[in-house]
Amino acid sequence: MDLRFVWSLLGLALLPAFSIAAGKCERLVVTGSPDAPPYLWQDPQNPKHLIGASADLLQQVAGELGIKVELLYAGKRSQALDEVRSGRMDMLADAPLTVSELENLDYIHPPLLENDYLVWTRKDSTLVYNEAQDLHGHSGAVSEKSRLTSAFGTFAEQQLTLSRAPNLTQALQKLLLGEVEFVLAGRYSGMAMAQTLGMGNDLIARAQPVDRPGLFLAVSHNSACNDPWLRGQLAKKMTELPASGLTEAVLQRNIERWTAQQKQAPLHPASIQKQ
Structure with missing residues (x-):
């Protein structure tokens, strides 16, 4: 039998497996800082979830890729990081780029947001x-x-x-x-x-930024969703995002959202705000 014919049959047999592998991740469980408005904070209506600009942008991007995203509260910042390191959660939505975490996380470049x-x-x-x-x-x-x-x-x-x-x-x-x-x-x-x-x-x-750290999407090395297809698609979306004009509008909307919530419920004196 012609070997080329055998290999072509084998290739066709493997195609569905490759397709499944590329699209195996239909749902991402994501967390981040619970107290960093307007980027992320706990939803006062549903404290198990996080809301904010980072959440909105990620939902938009993931929706375009056909992936469902759930933004969940995992405790304070250090606890959220531990959940993602372990793989119990798939991704951080607002990770600062630190060399030490490269052993645990794959950072998606460019960042989701730049925090001037x-x-x-x-x-x-x-x-x-x-x-x-x-x-x-x-x-x-x-x-x-x-x-x-x-x-x-x-x-x-x-x-x-x-x-x-x-x-x-x-x-x-x-x-x-x-x-x-x-x-x-x-x-x-x-x-x-x-x-x-x-x-x-x-x-x-003052207009001139003194520093400009990025807020990155970071996928756990232990996440079952961490594959080249997902990282590549997210990187592509992050590259397109700045030109879309969506970021500024989402940030402004979440500033208004946060401010309105604080008027409804007075700011607790012990609340910890990041940035």
């Missing part, structure tokens, strides 16, 4: 800021939950006078009271928190 950290000051501030070095000699604050890039973190530790506040709420309050001259906070998280606290007319964010 801006210099926030009071409106009457005389601080002149064009670049990070300009902050040298001035007192500042940052939430201890902030996830800055390692390079900027090293620079800040060596060159800047930064006090660590338990959360973004307290950092912004220190700024308003004149205890510090500036706060480092994410563009959208700072906007959401300033509006929620009624500080929107008292504070301004």
